[in-house]
Amino acid sequence: MNTTKKDIRALSLHELEAYFSSIGEKAFRARQVYEWLWNKNAHSLADMTNLSKSLREKLDEHFIINPAEIHVMQRSIDGTIKNAVKLHDGNVVESVMIPTSTRTTACVSSQVGCSLDCTFCATARLSRMRNLTPAEIVDQVVLIDKQSREYHEKPLSNIVFMGMGEPMLNYPSVTEAIRKITDEKGLGMSPRRITVSTSGIPKMITKLADENLKVRLALSLHSAIESKRNQLMPFSIKFPLSDVMESLQYWYLKTKSRITFEYIVWKGINDTDEDIQALVRFCKKVPSKVNLIQYNSIEEGGYNQASNQITERYIQLLEKNGITAKIRKSRGEDIDAACGQLANKH
Known part of the structure; x- marks a missing residue:
C-alpha cells in the first residue's frame, strides 16, 4: 500500500x-x-x-492505482463462485458469482463488514471496518465478469448489491459505482439489470428515487409485523414500517419500478397465517413482488427454516391476492456463499 x-x-x-x-x-x-x-x-x-x-x-x-484482487476463490458444486477480495489496505470483502443457464449475476459488497445488526445474518456479526470506494465496488464487478467469461463463456449480465454491508449506508460510493458501471465510457451495463438491496432506510430510499439511476430496488422485509421485524432486525426500531412504506410509495411514484420484498420464513417466528396476512396487506400498499428466500444456517444462529408446506401457504395466499411470489433457492451454500452467510472466514 x-x-x-x-x-x-x-x-x-x-x-x-x-x-x-x-x-x-x-x-x-x-x-x-x-x-x-x-x-x-x-x-x-x-x-x-x-x-x-x-x-x-x-x-x-x-x-x-490500487486494484482489488482475488485472494481466495471457492467453487461450489452448483457452479457458484465465492471470492475473498483483498483490498489495498489488507481488508477483505466477499463477492459471489451466481450462474444460471440464461444469466450470470454478481453479488457485490459495499462495506467491509456491516453497520447493521440483523440477528440471522453472519455478516452482521462482523464490525464495520470502513466503506468501500466506488473503484473497489467496480473491481468486484470486473473480476466476476472475467470469471463468467472464463468458466461459463458469457459476460456478466446482472448485479445485485446484496453482499457484505448496507448499500444505503455507503450511498455516495454505491451511486458513483453504479454510474461508472452504467456509463457508456465505463462498463456500459444496463441499469435495469442492477438491483440495490436495502434493509430499509427511508430517507435514503427517497434520495435514491430522486437520482434517476433507473436501477431496481429490493427490501429485506422478513416480517410485516413491526414487533417481529424489530426482533429480527433491531436497527429497524429507528425506521417504522409506516415510514418505510411511505418511502417505497415515493420510490414507485418517481421510478414506476415495482419493489421486490426479500422474505425468509422461519419455523416458530413468522410461519402463521397472521404473518402471511400482514405481508399481504403490506404488499397491497405499493406495486411489489415477493421473493421467499431459503434460510441458510449460520453458526450459533438459532433459526430454522419453516416447512415447505408453510412456504407454499405463503405462495398460495399471496397469489390469491394478486401478488407475484416465488421461492428463491439459494446457491453456493456448501461454500458459505448463500444469502446471509458471507462472513470472511478466510
Whole structure:
C-alpha cells in the first residue's frame, strides 16, 4: 500500500481535466485516462500505451492505482463462485458469482463488514471496518465478469448489491459505482439489470428515487409485523414500517419500478397465517413482488427454516391476492456463499 500517492481513480473526469490543464496538457488526455480506468479497467499506469512514456512517468510521480484482487476463490458444486477480495489496505470483502443457464449475476459488497445488526445474518456479526470506494465496488464487478467469461463463456449480465454491508449506508460510493458501471465510457451495463438491496432506510430510499439511476430496488422485509421485524432486525426500531412504506410509495411514484420484498420464513417466528396476512396487506400498499428466500444456517444462529408446506401457504395466499411470489433457492451454500452467510472466514 502506497500512502503518499493518490489513487487516480478517486478523481472525476472534471478533476482529471483540471489536472492535465495544470500541467499544460490538452483536455483529451484526461478522457483517454478515464477510458483506461473505467472502460478498459487498467490496473497500472504503464498500461496506458496511448500516452507518451514521459507523461506516464509524470503521472506515476503523483498517482497510483490500487486494484482489488482475488485472494481466495471457492467453487461450489452448483457452479457458484465465492471470492475473498483483498483490498489495498489488507481488508477483505466477499463477492459471489451466481450462474444460471440464461444469466450470470454478481453479488457485490459495499462495506467491509456491516453497520447493521440483523440477528440471522453472519455478516452482521462482523464490525464495520470502513466503506468501500466506488473503484473497489467496480473491481468486484470486473473480476466476476472475467470469471463468467472464463468458466461459463458469457459476460456478466446482472448485479445485485446484496453482499457484505448496507448499500444505503455507503450511498455516495454505491451511486458513483453504479454510474461508472452504467456509463457508456465505463462498463456500459444496463441499469435495469442492477438491483440495490436495502434493509430499509427511508430517507435514503427517497434520495435514491430522486437520482434517476433507473436501477431496481429490493427490501429485506422478513416480517410485516413491526414487533417481529424489530426482533429480527433491531436497527429497524429507528425506521417504522409506516415510514418505510411511505418511502417505497415515493420510490414507485418517481421510478414506476415495482419493489421486490426479500422474505425468509422461519419455523416458530413468522410461519402463521397472521404473518402471511400482514405481508399481504403490506404488499397491497405499493406495486411489489415477493421473493421467499431459503434460510441458510449460520453458526450459533438459532433459526430454522419453516416447512415447505408453510412456504407454499405463503405462495398460495399471496397469489390469491394478486401478488407475484416465488421461492428463491439459494446457491453456493456448501461454500458459505448463500444469502446471509458471507462472513470472511478466510
